[in-house]
Amino acid sequence: MKWAVLVGGTGSNLRALLEHRVDVGVVISHRTGVGALEIADSFGVPWRVLTAREYPDRDHYGEVLRHALAEFDVNAIALAGFLRWLDDETVNRYRNCILNVHPSLLPAFPGLNAVQQALDYGVRCTGVTVHIVDEGQDSGPIVAQEPVAIEPDDTEESLLPRIHAVEHRIYPQAVRAFDQGLISISGRLVKYAGG
């Protein structure tokens, strides 16, 4: 499959996907000047920036986004730090072919600042979820999850590297499983062929 990776930050997950030889046709960022674009450059992957300032209307943003996806002939999308909501038409067009990585054990702590949310709540364990993107917020079927223990004196700063280490391992694994046709989705249930 040819993937678009949608970013907005440092791009560490983009790097992990590229290092695992995921075929990334284009990187699309909702912010200018972010590290993810430098990473795209360093791997020779073309990129586009579509900011909310340029396209404030969500449907129009979706239209421009779909145009870019079609231009690069991608058939699947991996979100990695992309903080714009996808419009319904884009979700529909790429139904079950859009993945996201989220830094909590969903359905706990959806949305922004998930790591800090977990620390504030006082849970002893959080983690990472890879899920299919649907129309809701971090609500689609779960493809992969792995827990990360929270130590009593953890801060966001000390916990984040352990979360990221898990993301960089399980996100490429999930994307590669998609590539190999090992994943089937029925309602909320995601099955891996052969295990």
Ligand code: GRF
């Ligand atoms: C990751 O922590 C991911 O879980 C969240 O956004 C962050 C992106 O980080 N969705 P990076 O830009 O891949 O380093």
